[in-house]
Amino acid sequence: MKMSIVVRTTTKLVSPFLVTYAAYLMFYGYLSPGGGFQGGVILAVAVILLITSHGYKQVRKKFKFNWASLIESSAGAFLVLLGLVGLAFGAFYANFLPSEGGIIVPFNIAVGLEVGAAFTFVFYILLRWVESD
Known part of the structure; x- marks a missing residue:
């Protein structure tokens, strides 16, 4: 289900700012x-806003379900790797980077x-379940 043109346009304008703020x-x-x-x-929220305003089928073409799964598992593996590398420096999640913030x-x-x-x-999974009805 698509929303009105005002909602879709506003979402397209707001989403890049949300992604930028998230990166910040x-x-x-x-x-x-x-x-x-x-x-x-x-x-x-930026992705979910696009999904709800433009419809699941249209956004699914750009933001694949597999990409979300790949990013989630890669980030989890990186967190484990970060902890193990810190363990090699003396403690689990030890601060081994000399930069500000470590x-x-x-x-x-x-x-x-x-x-x-x-x-x-999770939102993709819930939408798949809702669309199967």
């Missing part, structure tokens, strides 16, 4: 409140991608 939260979440989880939720920045990015892909993945 993931990259700079260690400086202020926010971070990976909040950025991931906002990232998923491992918090790649950790927030991985968590954001994991959460965003997981919410999108």
